[in-house]
Amino acid sequence: MHSYHTLVVLVENKPGVLARVAGLFARRGFNIHSLAVAPTEDERISRITIVADTESAPVEQIVKQLDKLINVVRIDELAPRDSVEQELLMASVQASVGERSKVLELCQIFSAKVLDTGTQEMMVRLAGSPAKLDDFEQLLRPLGISAIQRTGRVALPRLDHGSSGASLRSVS
Amino acid sequence: MGINGGQALIRALEREGVEVLFGLPGGAILPVYDPLIDSPIRHVLVRHEQGAGHMAEGFAHATGRVGVAMVTSGPAATNIVTPLCDAYMDSVPMVCITGQVPSTAIGTDAFQECDTVGITRSVTKHNELVTRAEDIPMAIRQAFYIATTGRPGPVLVDIPKDIVDPANPRSAMDWYWPTDAEVEASLPGYKPSTQGDPVRIREAAELINRSVKPVIYAGGGILKARAAEALRALAELCDLPVVTTLMARGAFPDDHPLCLGMPGMHGNYTAITAMQEADLLIALGSRFDDRVTGRLDGFAPSAKIIHVDIDPAELGKVRRPDVAIVGDCRSVIEDLLSALQALGGSAAQPDRSAWKQQLSGWREKFPLTYENLEAGEGHVKPQFVLERLRSLTPSDTIVASGVGQHQMWTSQYWKFNHPYTWVNSGGLGTMGFSIPAAIGAKVGRPDRMVWAIDGDGCFQMTAQELVTASAERIPIKVAILNNAYLGMVRQWQEMFYDERYSEVYLSPDLPDYVKWAEAMGCAAMRVESTDEVDAAIEKANGINDRPVVIEFRTDAREKVFPMVPAGKGNSEVMVDPSQQAELARIRALGL
Ligand SMILES: Cc1ncc(C[n+]2csc(CCOP(=O)(O)OP(=O)(O)O)c2C)c(N)n1
Ligand SMILES: [Mg+2]
Numbered sequence: 156m157h158s159y160h161t162l163v164v165l166v167e168n169k170p171g172v173l174a175r176v177a178g179l180f181a182r183r184g185f186n187i188h189s190l191a192v193a194p195t196e197d198e199r200i201s202r203i204t205i206v207a208d209t210e211s212a213p214v215e216q217i218v219k220q221l222d223k224l225i226n227v228v229r230i231d232e233l234a235p236r237d238s239v240e241q242e243l244l245m246a247s248v249q250a251s252v253g254e255r256s257k258v259l260e261l262c263q264i265f266s267a268k269v270l271d272t273g274t275q276e277m278m279v280r281l282a283g284s285p286a287k288l289d290d291f292e293q294l295l296r297p298l299g300i301s302a303i304q305r306t307g308r309v310a311l312p313r314l315d316h317g318s319s320g321a322s323l324r325s326v327s
Numbered sequence: 328m329g330i331n332g333g334q335a336l337i338r339a340l341e342r343e344g345v346e347v348l349f350g351l352p353g354g355a356i357l358p359v360y361d362p363l364i365d366s367p368i369r370h371v372l373v374r375h376e377q378g379a380g381h382m383a384e385g386f387a388h389a390t391g392r393v394g395v396a397m398v399t400s401g402p403a404a405t406n407i408v409t410p411l412c413d414a415y416m417d418s419v420p421m422v423c424i425t426g427q428v429p430s431t432a433i434g435t436d437a438f439q440e441c442d443t444v445g446i447t448r449s450v451t452k453h454n455e456l457v458t459r460a461e462d463i464p465m466a467i468r469q470a471f472y473i474a475t476t477g478r479p480g481p482v483l484v485d486i487p488k489d490i491v492d493p494a495n496p497r498s499a500m501d502w503y504w505p506t507d508a509e510v511e512a513s514l515p516g517y518k519p520s521t522q523g524d525p526v527r528i529r530e531a532a533e534l535i536n537r538s539v540k541p542v543i544y545a546g547g548g549i550l551k552a553r554a555a556e557a558l559r560a561l562a563e564l565c566d567l568p569v570v571t572t573l574m575a576r577g578a579f580p581d582d583h584p585l586c587l588g589m590p591g592m593h594g595n596y597t598a599i600t601a602m603q604e605a606d607l608l609i610a611l612g613s614r615f616d617d618r619v620t621g622r623l624d625g626f627a628p629s630a631k632i633i634h635v636d637i638d639p640a641e642l643g644k645v646r647r648p649d650v651a652i653v654g655d656c657r658s659v660i661e662d663l664l665s666a667l668q669a670l671g672g673s674a675a676q677p678d679r680s681a682w683k684q685q686l687s688g689w690r691e692k693f694p695l696t697y698e699n700l701e702a703g704e705g706h707v708k709p710q711f712v713l714e715r716l717r718s719l720t721p722s723d724t725i726v727a728s729g730v731g732q733h734q735m736w737t738s739q740y741w742k743f744n745h746p747y748t749w750v751n752s753g754g755l756g757t758m759g760f761s762i763p764a765a766i767g768a769k770v771g772r773p774d775r776m777v778w779a780i781d782g783d784g785c786f787q788m789t790a791q792e793l794v795t796a797s798a799e800r801i802p803i804k805v806a807i808l809n810n811a812y813l814g815m816v817r818q819w820q821e822m823f824y825d826e827r828y829s830e831v832y833l834s835p836d837l838p839d840y841v842k843w844a845e846a847m848g849c850a851a852m853r854v855e856s857t858d859e860v861d862a863a864i865e866k867a868n869g870i871n872d873r874p875v876v877i878e879f880r881t882d883a884r885e886k887v888f889p890m891v892p893a894g895k896g897n898s899e900v901m902v903d904p905s906q907q908a909e910l911a912r913i914r915a916l917g918l
Pocket of ligand 2: 812813
């Protein structure tokens with residue numbers, strides 16, 4: 156993936172707010188790479204984690220336009236090096252009785268989990284950095300993936316290690 | 328106190344100080360029209376919902392107050408999408424109330440159901456579907472608050488029928504009126520900032536004091552912020568020349584010695600060239616619109632930029648500013664004035680006599696011009712009509728225009744000496760804007776003379792609102808500049824498509840505009856030669872019991888100059904044919 160930024164957008168938990176955010180991206184020609192929505196500790200607020208393609212538009216313009224939405228309460232911008240990003244992958248992989256060990260081996264290397272085992276297939280899960288998921292997916296592919304789902308990333312700011320400054324830039 | 332949602336809606340509008348609604352009823356909004364009978368709010372019954380929207384805009388442009396439109400669901404809501412978009416593009420404070428099918432029917436493709444909130448999301452500053460009667464007062468308060476604060480804009484409130492219908496138990500509620508604090512608390516994500524950063528303001532003042540070729544680039548934000556006086560004080564303190572964009576005509580008086588007039592695609596040579604040659608552009612409430620900048624990579628190549636806007640997203644959207652100031656134009660200009668004064672005021676300004684000389688040289692060589700005709704020599708020149716209209720009407724006359732050549736000529740030839748006298752569709756360029764907008768302006772300012780300058784094409788899009796004007800006794804005056812063409816499109820086809828005219832001819836006499844106007848209850852006249860112009864205008868000025876329409880048969884070959892062709896840089900501006908030789912000479916000399 157080329158240049159991107161992760162935006163953590165806190166919005167009012169109201170009907171239609173996701174449509175406003177998605178509609179804004181569509182209308183202004185900004186591209187979304189991935190998007191995850193979830194409630195927060197505060198039931199009035201939801202968190203939308205957007206990985207925005209910053210080649211389609213400067214991140215500053217994306218943030219400023221988002222901030223104009225009345226229901227957007229706060230935006231934090233995470234540059235890739237300043238954040239810890241995680242994603243979840245689930246896949247069903249061809250694995251007849253004799254071939255299960257190949258899947259199991261990969262699961263062991265990646266610390267993935269087997270969720271379900273059928274007569275011809277196994278279902279596996281891996282949580283981790285998007286790059287790690289890419290690798291895992293790559294190696295599963297030759298075995299024959301019959302279904303795959305990735306959630307899109309979520310992110311939090313990297314913690315203070317006592318060396319560099321603040322990792323999170325609050326932009327609104 | 329027990330009340331129903333419909334009563335609450337009307338009461339909330341009254342509390343917001345609404346004196347007039349522009350609208351048209353229908354099934355879903357019916358229950359709101361009933362309590363309206365008992366309200367002091369005036370209702371202007373339009374003939375098409377687009378008219379209601381543009382009337383609300385015209386009202387807002389002329390008064391600075393929120394214009395309010397109320398229509399029913401489905402087709403009525405879709406009919407008002409154009410004015411919403413128009414108001415959004417031009418930052419016009421407007422509240423639109425739409426009826427909606429009952430809550431229980433939403434999503435079922437019920438009769439006259441449409442997803443109004445979905446359809447209007449991208450053309451409103453905000454919109455909301457209200458789901459409970461008790462939420463109506465807060466929704467209305469929020470709508471007015473959002474429409475008028477920060478960067479103004481249209482807000483739509485969609486009201487399902489069941490919560491306003493007294494026959495439905497869901498409409499029962501207790502009246503309450505939220506406080507300002509409650510309204511603000513209910514909008515945790517909305518915090519418009521009005522005060523400029525003093526550090527940036529000081530930097531701006533220092534840039535001004537160093538600039539030898541400054542230009543103030545005043546936009547519509549000046550008018551929205553009621554900052555015309557502050558702008559004048561700034562220009563006069565530092566002796567700064569001012570251009571006023573299409574949206575800012577009137578924000579600085581055209582007869583002021585520092586006024587350079589309108590820049591942009593059809594701006595005058597001096598305003599365009601001054602911006603091109605400037606070493607500093609002080610952009611106040613303007614947004615570097617493509618119609619102003621021309622081809623961006625050639626725009627004002629050596630200018631530093633001070634950009635003041637209430638909308639942070641405008642700063643750096645098009646051209647990266649050297650000093651960016653988020654804030655309300657009036658408050659920022661006032662602070663800038665103090666900062667400049669602290670730095671020595673007018674005495675601290677550098678010698679700009681060379682710049683002044685350059686400007687007056689351009690003004691002398693390249694004034695707006697056209698070739699007039701003698702009486703009886705053919706069709707009237709549109710520019711002449713505008714000059715005569717300007718001379719024969721009071722200085723504070725409000726003028727609304729449609730979109731096309733006639734709009735550009737009005738902006739060029741009308742001399743604007745008062746703010747809030749120019750009502751036009753700048754950002755969206757909506758044909759048909761002028762008649763309903765003029766009606767809205769006249770309702771807001773009944774003390775003023777209001778002229779609509781319309782094209783024959785535009786007139787045919789919204790003329791039916793003259794029925795509204797007649798019925799409601801709103802005596803606007805309309806000048807149709809009838810060139811029998813979609814003139815602006817014809818001009819492009821003539822100049823850029825080898826005179827291959829495709830679907831631009833309309834006919835001078837189909838329809839018969841005089842008969843049509845009379846049928847709509849207006850007084851009507853036709854002017855076919857130059858020597859009839861004054862008498863007709865004077866006669867129209869004297870008619871105040873009904874609207875009046877003058878059809879001027881104008882010269883179809885006339886083109887709007889100057890012109891920066893689309894896609895070209897401002898340095899390639901084309902002037903009137905009579906000035907082209909001189910311009911070529913100057914360009915050859917590299918001046
Ligand atoms: C609703 C709408 N449709 C089309 C256009 C494109 N357009 C811009 S100017 C123009 C011609 C307007 O004709 P008229 O009202 O006669 O004005 P003129 O240019 O002749 O003065 C057209 C078709 C527009 N601006 N708005
Ligand atoms: Mg025409």
